[in-house]
Amino acid sequence: MRLQLGYVPLTDAAVLIAAVERGFTAAEGLEVDLVAEPSWATLRDHLALGLLDGAHMLAPLALACHLGLSGPQARLIAPAALARNGNAVTLSLPLWQALDAASDALPEVARALARVAEARLAEGRPLTLATVHPYSSHTYQWRRLLALGGSSLSAVRLVVVPPPRTVAALERGQIDGVCVGAPWSTVAVEAGVGRIAALGSAIAPDCPEKVLALPAEMEDRAAPLLRALRRAARWCGDAENREDLAALLGSPRHLGLDPALILRGLAGSLRLAPGGPLVEADDYLVLGERELTPDPAGIAWLVDEMTAAGQIEEGAAPAQAVGLYRPDLLAAA
Amino acid sequence: MPDRAPPVPAHPAPSPGESLVIAVVDPSRARAAILEEGLRAVEGARVVVIPDTADLLDRLSALSPDVVVIHLESPSRDLLEQMFGVSRLVERPVAMFVDRSDAPMMQAAVDAGISAYIVDGLRAERIKPIIEIAILRFNAFARLQRELSEARSELADRKLIERAKGILMSAKGLTEDEAYKQLRRKAMNEKRKIVDIARAIVTAADLLG
Numbered sequence: 149m150r151l152q153l154g155y156v157p158l159t160d161a162a163v164l165i166a167a168v169e170r171g172f173t174a175a176e177g178l179e180v181d182l183v184a185e186p187s188w189a190t191l192r193d194h195l196a197l198g199l200l201d202g203a204h205m206l207a208p209l210a211l212a213c214h215l216g217l218s219g220p221q222a223r224l225i226a227p228a229a230l231a232r233n234g235n236a237v238t239l240s241l242p243l244w245q246a247l248d249a250a251s252d253a254l255p256e257v258a259r260a261l262a263r264v265a266e267a268r269l270a271e272g273r274p275l276t277l278a279t280v281h282p283y284s285s286h287t288y289q290w291r292r293l294l295a296l297g298g299s300s301l302s303a304v305r306l307v308v309v310p311p312p313r314t315v316a317a318l319e320r321g322q323i324d325g326v327c328v329g330a331p332w333s334t335v336a337v338e339a340g341v342g343r344i345a346a347l348g349s350a351i352a353p354d355c356p357e358k359v360l361a362l363p364a365e366m367e368d369r370a371a372p373l374l375r376a377l378r379r380a381a382r383w384c385g386d387a388e389n390r391e392d393l394a395a396l397l398g399s400p401r402h403l404g405l406d407p408a409l410i411l412r413g414l415a416g417s418l419r420l421a422p423g424g425p426l427v428e429a430d431d432y433l434v435l436g437e438r439e440l441t442p443d444p445a446g447i448a449w450l451v452d453e454m455t456a457a458g459q460i461e462e463g464a465a466p467a468q469a470v471g472l473y474r475p476d477l478l479a480a481a
Numbered sequence: 482m483p484d485r486a487p488p489v490p491a492h493p494a495p496s497p498g499e500s501l502v503i504a505v506v507d508p509s510r511a512r513a514a515i516l517e518e519g520l521r522a523v524e525g526a527r528v529v530v531i532p533d534t535a536d537l538l539d540r541l542s543a544l545s546p547d548v549v550v551i552h553l554e555s556p557s558r559d560l561l562e563q564m565f566g567v568s569r570l571v572e573r574p575v576a577m578f579v580d581r582s583d584a585p586m587m588q589a590a591v592d593a594g595i596s597a598y599i600v601d602g603l604r605a606e607r608i609k610p611i612i613e614i615a616i617l618r619f620n621a622f623a624r625l626q627r628e629l630s631e632a633r634s635e636l637a638d639r640k641l642i643e644r645a646k647g648i649l650m651s652a653k654g655l656t657e658d659e660a661y662k663q664l665r666r667k668a669m670n671e672k673r674k675i676v677d678i679a680r681a682i683v684t685a686a687d688l689l690g
Contacts, residue, residue, distance in 0.1 A: 186554050186555065186558075187556050187557070187559045188559050188562075189558035189559050189561075189562050190553050190554065190558060193553070193591055194591070197587065197588060197591055199591070218562070220587060279563070280559065281559045281562060281563070282562055282563045306563065307560065307563060308559045308562065308563035308564070309560065310556035310560070312556070313535060313556070316535060317535060320535065322536070
């Protein structure tokens with residue numbers, strides 16, 4: 149069987165990339181073309197219109213597409229999650245200094261951020277904060293972080309910046325902060341333009357992140373791909389393979405970045421501030437066989453967050469939302 | 482978007498003849514120019530090309546277009562989805578593509594590499610010609626590009642064959658016609674293209690010379 153699988157070049161596409169590039173899909177008799185997509189919107193359209201047979205996708209975007217809220221409507225299924233956590237909130241150095249947080253602890257950072265956000269709103273120049281797509285856990289992590297400190301999304305200007313442009317946007321002062329997936333926070337810190345202020349794993353631990361999204365018609369044909377993903381996830385979760393994986397992801401045909409920076413996220417060893425020490429963050433980004441099973445509770449979380457962000461009306465989530473996650477297909481594969 | 486929450490009061494849709502602002506966002510300046518020229522034919526339309534750069538968001542906000550036509554391969558599409566999306570902060574909700582029931586047109590647009598974002602409430606008969614023109618122009622541009630690259634490679638092939646002929650003529654004392662015949666015979670015997678034989682000769686001559 150020949151499959152076209154889309155992804156956006158990010159560390160958490162690792163399991164999908166490794167499944168193809170380390171021979172796990174070929175071992176299942178699959179011929180896979182990996183297609184790097186320039187934006188989540190393009191990936192969604194290609195998947196919804198049948199130009200892709202499956203994709204590495206933001207879980208909220210998969211749900212929004214499934215419900216007809218974003219792009220061409222398509223019935224999708226998500227039989228596997230691809231990673232656990234992986235995002236971080238990175239602030240520009242001027243904003244981090246303005247925060248003057250009492251400590252690095254999440255409640256302190258949230259309080260300080262909310263205080264600055266409200267002050268800037270009152271001055272008529274609200275903070276500009278970046279996410280990666282309206283339907284993303286990144287958007288919801290911003291909302292939760294601001295809420296934790298006593299503010300809200302309506303106090304800031306929320307914009308989308310494609311991850312590869314976030315470093316330049318921070319540097320030029322076009323954005324004051326970004327919530328973005330690995331490895332882009334590390335890239336910003338290394339470029340000396342950002343300070344990691346909070347990890348996604350602390351703001352919303354183990355919330356739905358990327359899933360493998362398939363058209364619903366693929367249900368009966370998904371087993372070989374799911375078996376390949378399970379073996380790839382096991383391979384990615386083995387610490388011995390980390391350097392090989394970082395080199396694979398860093399290669400020009402995928403992320404085109406220094407593997408050493410990708411390795412930090414994979415190893416859970418992050419530099420939070422330019423020139424600062426490496427800090428252990430085991431849960432920052434977790435890959436492995438156990439992480440593959442999508443937790444059905446994630447759907448309720450997504451619906452709550454979409455409602456809180458004003459993307460769907462209170463109590464308006466259609467019943468078909470629960471049909472997106474299909475852990476049964478993974479278990480049966 | 483059929484099943485979305487009712488939008489915040491949108492701008493009234495312009496009636497036919499009334500001015501309509503179309504923004505064209507494309508990383509390729511040449512393609513943007515071709516598209517702009519085509520869209521000028523739309524009645525009452527003002528077409529503005531905005532470069533696909535970091536200040537795109539500010540420029541689009543200032544322009545407040547009714548329709549944005551953007552190349553499918555632009556990473557800035559996600560930015561537009563937020564800007565025109567479902568957030569409560571947005572004043573002008575925008576739907577993607579034309580009428581969602583028009584599946585063939587949506588497919589044609591994606592095949593051509595186009596996506597468009599359109600202010601809710603704009604009537605289908607106003608939108609359809611815009612998307613049709615965009616599809617035609619994008620396809621024409623792709624064809625031009627293909628022809629150009631074919632012409633370039635044909636020219637390069639011809640130069641290579643000329644050089645190989647020259648090498649054979651001076652090495653073996655042949656006329657131009659004889660040299661070409663030898664190349665052709667060799668290619669036929671080996672079931673290869675003349676240009677491949679020519680490339681081998683040129684490479685060998687470079688190494689030996």
